[in-house]
Amino acid sequence: xxxxxxxxxxxxxxxxxxxxxxxxxxxxxxxxxxxxxxxxxxxxxxxxxxxxxxxxxxxxxxxxxxxxxxxxxxxxxxxxxxxxxxxxxxxxxxxxxxxxxxxxxxxxxxxxxxxxxxxxxxxxxxxxxxxxxxx
Numbered sequence: 001x002x003x004x005x006x007x008x009x010x011x012x013x014x015x016x017x018x019x020x021x022x023x024x025x026x027x028x029x030x031x032x033x034x035x036x037x038x039x040x041x042x043x044x045x046x047x048x049x050x051x052x053x054x055x056x057x058x059x060x061x062x063x064x065x066x067x068x069x070x071x072x073x074x075x076x077x078x079x080x081x082x083x084x085x086x087x088x089x090x091x092x093x094x095x096x097x098x099x100x101x102x103x104x105x106x107x108x109x110x111x112x113x114x115x116x117x118x119x120x121x122x123x124x125x126x127x128x129x130x131x132x133x134x135x
Contacts, residue, residue: 001031007040011048018048026051026065059099067095 007030008015018038021027027047030038040048047068054064069091081089
């Protein structure tokens, strides 16, 4: 069992983030010791690590909640998949596909801005070089 500080560090979150995720229902409340301190299991830390991965991709909290709503982990799925498993995977696929489309749009927009910035830098570098040769 892990303390909230240990779980936060292992998962890559702050303690405040773990408390907030619990408050909004993104994670289930962890077990508590007799003194009321939160205790996180290995499974809790794995879930938090999964949330951290989803967060790094830029999913919103609502999307993260929908993604994990089924509570299933498909890292080592049993075959054949049940109808519920297929439905959960289809839901996750839709969330990730929509998110990927948004990220690709952002990538293209950012790529354009990067190109424009490089052009400006090149222009200013050439101006400075020209000015230096005139002295």
